[in-house]
Amino acid sequence: MKILRTAAVGFALMAGSAFAxxxxxxxxxxxEGVFSKCKACHGIVSADGDVIVKGGRTGPNLYGLHTRVAGGDEDFGRKYGDALVEAGENGLEWNEANFVSYVADPRAFLREYNDDKRARSKMSFKLGDETDAKNVWAYIVSVGPEVEAEDVTN
Structure with missing residues (x-):
């Protein structure tokens, strides 16, 4: 089973450029390499339970993150910070632009998005390198469920 899972991830990465x-x-x-910084808190586990990346449980599962409402993973539930849940209630969905901005400085992102100088994020890690953040986003999307193409320049 491990060989099959490894082959599936390898195929997803090879197809990732075209798919993403x-x-x-x-x-x-x-x-995928940069994601090693994220897996201390986040795993990637498919909807049917296949472990793509074994990671910590401090943060939510990142499988299917594309277009997910912020703070909207019901399995993670009450562990989200209030400011992230509020952002989701105000329409924040994860796409490349939002993800890259958020991981650069989660607290600053939420303060601006929610127009609340006191907003806080439970995610203290910052991935300030934009190229690394875009690469992590591409990896997360490439191992997730198939999604419709969109214009990422918005």
Missing amino acids: DGHATGDAAEG
Whole structure:
């Protein structure tokens, strides 16, 4: 089973560039390496339970993150911070632009998005390198469920 799972992830990464073209501008293969910084808190587990990346449980599962409402993973539930849940209630959905801005400085992003100088994020890690953030986004999208292409320049 492990060989099959490894082959599936490898195929997803090879196809990642073509697959991610419509909704990610980064390099999925590069993003896989950078994701090692994220897996201390986040895992990627498919809807049917296949573990793509074994990670910590401090943060939510990132499988299917593309277009997910912020703070909207019901399995993670009450562990989200109030400001992130509020952002989701105010329409924040994850796309490349929002993800890259958020991971650069989660607290600053939420303060601006919610127009609340006191907003806080439970995510203290910052991934300030834009290229790394775009690559991580491409990786997350490439190993997630198939999604319709979109214009990422918005």
